[in-house]
Amino acid sequence: MKRLILIFLAVAATTYFATPVKAQDKEGADALIGIWEPSHGKARIKIDKIADKYYGRIVWLKEPNDPVTGEPKLDKNNPDESMHSAPLRGYRMLKDFEYQGDGEWSEGTIYDPENGNTYSSVIKLKDENTLDIRGYIGMKTFGRSDVWKRLKIKR
Amino acid sequence: MRQINRIAIATFFITGFSFAQVFAQEEGQEEEIDWDAYGEVEYAGGESKTFANAKIVGLSPARFVTIGYEQQMPYTVQYSTIQKDGYSFDQDRQDAIDNNLGEEGEVTYTGGLRINANIPVISTNSFIWQMGFNYMQTAYRFSEGGAVEGGLKEQLDGRSLHTTGLFTTLYKPLNETNFLLLQAQADMSGDYTLDNLGDQYLRYSAAVLFGKRPHDRLQWAVGLSRTYRVGAPNYIPVAMYNYTSENRKWGIEALLPARAAYRYNINQTSLILAGFALEGASYRIGELSNPTDGEISSFEIRRGEIKARVEYQRQLVGFFWWSVQAGVRIDYSYDADYLDNGDETLRVFGILGDAPFSMRNSLGPAPYFNLSISFVSP
Structure with a gap:
């Protein structure tokens, strides 16, 4: 019995120290996970959790093809030229968000494929199906907020 | 010891399994994404509402803060004598100057500091409110000789005209394509110093526009x-037109009559x-305003100038450009009005x-340059 208790304590301690977000916040933190649509409606972003941080990738584009080339849109505005041949669909445009509690995720970045710029970003959960996402430069004052709505796949 | 070994092995397998799950999930996403599934979706809650974006793609970067310096090369001036209400509106400017020449000479230096700040107070997809500050200094130096006591040259030589202003801009998209744009501005323009700053230098301007954004490039x-862009106050129609070509290499940026430019995006x-660009202001000259009778009268230089120009903008580092x-700076107006008791004169090109x-004045054309650094939103 003592062995079992020791094993349980060891596992509990390891799990506790390996996870920065408290157990009671875990459910709130994961409220960010899902499929979201920015207000412009031209893309859909799927947010997932990878090792305690949250990442969002473009999973759908209203206009998937470049109007000039007719080929799938590429990340041709990226300042990193090696990315110019990367397809926009599948591109991870939200990176490294960490849950801060009270329905807020920060320390992340948002990438704008229209101009190739990456902005600091903070996300707030307005209600379970609505996000307020702000991209900014340096200080939050120099930024712009957008409202994203949660989507679900039709079954 | 055996106990500790068992605990360590159990811990390793359990936590190892957890990490393996995370990475398996990630790897699985890379391999098993069904892209088509994301085309068949519905809103989990309320629908998203689309509003017309304040910008289009490809525009030159919006400037949050700009610090610059501008200078004009030497040019000639001709000033008429100062005669309160002495020159009729219909009289040709050059005839009036030729028949009543007061001063003439060369301006060897015209230039100064330019500061502009445009700070978002509220910036969302459905409403934008910005507050701004601008300061513009124009210092003058003349070649020696030819100044008349009590004349304009004496007032300007070695001194500066200033414009200090506050402005606010509201952008309200009404739906996916229509929007309203409002701007109001209060400027103090003249030869004031911090000691004699007062509301006699204050001037107001404003604009309201209704617009459409049919697509991301127009x-x-x-x-x-x-x-006060042409010096004297005016009520005029304005038109904004911003366009970017389909290949995003070129475009038009125009806010008529204030400015218009062809844009070529190098990269x-x-x-x-x-x-x-059409730039100007109405500058109160304190010493010539003669408020001897106790009234706050104003002698106002109505400066309006056209600048035909080429500009090169480039990223310095990050969001600094x-x-x-x-x-070439071309004179449109440098005439002067005397405002009794500060009451504004409205002509609007003779319509009102x-x-x-x-006073009627003439300035020769002058090459000019402007250097600036900006903190921008690309």
């Missing part, structure tokens, strides 16, 4: 403005603009009035 708007971090602008001028 927006236009029309409206009405009260402006994501540099561009060239070629066009014109620098720009160099060069062109034909009040006489108190």
Whole structure:
């Protein structure tokens, strides 16, 4: 019995120290996970959790093809030229968000494929199906907020 | 010891399994994404509402803060004598000067500091409110000789005209394509110093526009403005037109009659603009305002100038850009009005009035340059 208790304590301690977000916040933190649509409606972003941080990738584009080339849109505005041949669909445009509690995720970045710029970003959960996402430069004052709505796949 | 070994092995397997799950999930996402599934979706809660974006793709970067320096090369001036209400509106400017020449000479230096700040107070997809500050200094130095006591040259030589202003801009998208744009501005323009600053230097201007943004590469708007852009106050129609070509290499940026430019996007971090700008203000000259009778009267230089120019903008580092602008400054107006008790004169190109001028002046054209650094939103 003592062995079992020791094993349980060891596992509990390891799990506790390996996870920065408290157990009671875990459910709130994961409220960010899902499929979201920015207000412009031209893309859909799927947010997932990878090792305690949250990442969002473009999973759908209203206009998937470049109007000039007719080929799938590429990340041709990226300042990193090696990315110019990367397809926009599948591109991870939200990176490294960490849950801060009270329905807020920060320390992340948002990438704008229209101009190739990456902005600091903070996300707030307005209600379970609505996000307020702000991209900014340096200080939050120099930024712009957008409202994203949660989507679900039709079954 | 055996106990500790068992605990360590159990811990390793359990936590190892957890991490393996995370990475398996990630790897699985890379391999098993069904892209088509994301085309068949529905809103989990309320629908998203789309509003017309304030910008279009490809525009030159919006400037949050700009610090710059501008200088004009030497040019000649001719000033008429100062006669309160002495020059009729219909009289040709050059005839009036030739028949009443007061001073003439060369301006060897015209230039100064330019500061502009445009700070978002509220910036969302459904409403934008910005507050701004601008400061413009124009210092003058004349070649020696030819100054008349009590004349304009004496007032300007070695001194500066200033414009200090606050402005606010509201952008309200009405739906996916229509929007309203409002701007109001309060400027103090003249030869004031911090010691004699007062509301006698204060002037107001404003604009309201209604516009459409049919797609990501085009927006236009029309409206009405009260402006001092040609020196004297005017009520004039205004039109905005911003366009970017389908290949995003070139475009048009225009806010008529204030400015218009052809834009060539060299790449994501540099561009060239070629066009014109109409700039001006009404400057109160304190010493010539003669408030001897106790009234706050104003002698106002109505400066309006056209700048034909080419500008090169380039990213310096991150969100800091620098720009160099060069062109020719062409005189539109440097005439003067005497405002009894500060009451403004409205002519609007003779449509609303034909009040006489108190001074007619002419400035020769001058090459100029402007260097600036900006903190921008690309």
